[in-house]
Amino acid sequence: MELRKGLEDIAIKETSITFIDGELGRLYYRGYSIFDLASFSNFEEVAYLIWYGKLPTRHELEDFKSRLAEERGVSEDITSFVVRTSKQGNPMDILRTAVSMLGLEDRQEGDFIGKAIRITAKIPTIISLIQRSRNNQEFLEPDLSLSHAENFLYMINGTKPNAQDSRVLDVALMLHMDHEMNASTMACLVVASTLSDIYSSVVAGISALKGPLHGGANSEALKQFMEIGSPDNVEKYVMGKLSSGQRLMGFGHRIYKSMDPRAKILKEYATRMAKNEEINRLIEIAMKVEEVGIKVLGRRGIYPNVDFYSGLVFYSLGFEQDLFPTIFASARVIGWTAHIDEYLKDNKLIRPKAIYVGDLGKRYVPIDER
Incomplete structure (x- = not known):
C-alpha cells in the first residue's frame, strides 16, 4: 500500500457541489464562479443553490427565506446552557454542545434538508447568545423581518446594521459555505457514513473546525x-x-x-x-x-x-476574536450538510487502512518477571 499522509490527493467521492482550480485560483459552487456569486447573489440564494443544486425562482427564494427565519429561535434549555457557560467556555465547545442539544430536542424523522435549515438558522442565535451573555448584555430575540446576515449583526451588536455591513457579512458567509473535501467536511462524512444522524455529523465538523490549522x-x-x-x-x-x-x-x-x-x-x-x-x-x-x-x-x-x-x-463587524471559528461554522454547515446528503445517496462506510510498522510474535512476559 502507498502511504499518503493527510490523505493528500486521495478522492473519496464524486461531487457536483464545489470545484476548486488551485493552480489558477478559481472556486465554483454548482458551476457558478465565486466572483459572480459574491458580486450578484446573497446568503439565502447561495445556500439554496448548494442544497438544492439550482438557483431558486423568486417564489422559491421567498419561501426559503421564511423557512430560515422561522427556525432562528432556540429553546430555554439551550439559552440557559449558553448563558451558564459563556464566560468560561471556549465558544466552539459551547456551539458543539448546543448543536448536540438541538439533536436531543429534534424528535422528527426524515426531511434531511429541513434539519440542515434548522441547524443553520439557529447557529447565529447561539453565537449571539455567547457574545452578549458573557458581556452582561441583554439577549435580543431574532428579528424575522431581517435577512440572515442583517439579523446576525442585529443580535450581536444590538442595533439594526447599515447596508454596507450587512452586505460584507453576507459575502463573507457565502465565501465560507463550502470548500470541497476539507478536514471538517471529511469529519462529517466519516460520521455520516456510519448512518449516524445529521446532528452528530455536524458536531464532528465543528470539532474539526475548532483546530488552529483549520477554522482557528x-x-x-x-x-x-x-x-x-x-x-x-x-x-x-x-x-x-x-x-x-x-x-x-x-x-x-x-x-x-x-x-x-x-x-x-x-x-x-x-x-x-x-x-x-x-x-x-x-x-x-x-x-x-x-x-x-x-x-x-x-x-x-x-x-x-x-x-x-x-x-x-x-x-x-463587531464579533469578538474567539468567536471567529463559530462564524466560520455558521456558514460551513451548509457545505457540510450538502456533502453529507450527496454522500449518503451512494453511501459506503469510510474505513481506511494503516500500514503496520511494529514488531510481531513477541513473547508474553508475566507481570512479576517484567
Whole structure:
C-alpha cells in the first residue's frame, strides 16, 4: 500500500457541489464562479443553490427565506446552557454542545434538508447568545423581518446594521459555505457514513473546525496583525518569523498555488470597512504583510488564504476574536450538510487502512518477571 499522509490527493467521492482550480485560483459552487456569486447573489440564494443544486425562482427564494427565519429561535434549555457557560467556555465547545442539544430536542424523522435549515438558522442565535451573555448584555430575540446576515449583526451588536455591513457579512458567509473535501467536511462524512444522524455529523465538523490549522486560523491571523502593531514593523516581523521557520498565519493552502480567490474578495471588502483608527491601522498592516509575504513565499506558491482577511472583516463587524471559528461554522454547515446528503445517496462506510510498522510474535512476559 502507498502511504499518503493527510490523505493528500486521495478522492473519496464524486461531487457536483464545489470545484476548486488551485493552480489558477478559481472556486465554483454548482458551476457558478465565486466572483459572480459574491458580486450578484446573497446568503439565502447561495445556500439554496448548494442544497438544492439550482438557483431558486423568486417564489422559491421567498419561501426559503421564511423557512430560515422561522427556525432562528432556540429553546430555554439551550439559552440557559449558553448563558451558564459563556464566560468560561471556549465558544466552539459551547456551539458543539448546543448543536448536540438541538439533536436531543429534534424528535422528527426524515426531511434531511429541513434539519440542515434548522441547524443553520439557529447557529447565529447561539453565537449571539455567547457574545452578549458573557458581556452582561441583554439577549435580543431574532428579528424575522431581517435577512440572515442583517439579523446576525442585529443580535450581536444590538442595533439594526447599515447596508454596507450587512452586505460584507453576507459575502463573507457565502465565501465560507463550502470548500470541497476539507478536514471538517471529511469529519462529517466519516460520521455520516456510519448512518449516524445529521446532528452528530455536524458536531464532528465543528470539532474539526475548532483546530488552529483549520477554522482557528482567522483568529490567529488577526492576532498577528495586532502583535505587529504598526506598518513600520511589518518587514522585520515577517522576515523574523520566516527565518526562524515559523508560519506566517493566513498564508498557504493545501490546494491553492496562487492567491485564494476568497482572499481576493475579502481584501476588497476589508478596505471598505475603515471605521476607526484601529481598524484602519490593522488593514494597513495586513496589506503590508501580504506584500512582504508574497515577495518571499510567492515563488513557492504560498499566498494569502481566506483566513488572512476574514478575521479582520469579522472584527470590524463587531464579533469578538474567539468567536471567529463559530462564524466560520455558521456558514460551513451548509457545505457540510450538502456533502453529507450527496454522500449518503451512494453511501459506503469510510474505513481506511494503516500500514503496520511494529514488531510481531513477541513473547508474553508475566507481570512479576517484567
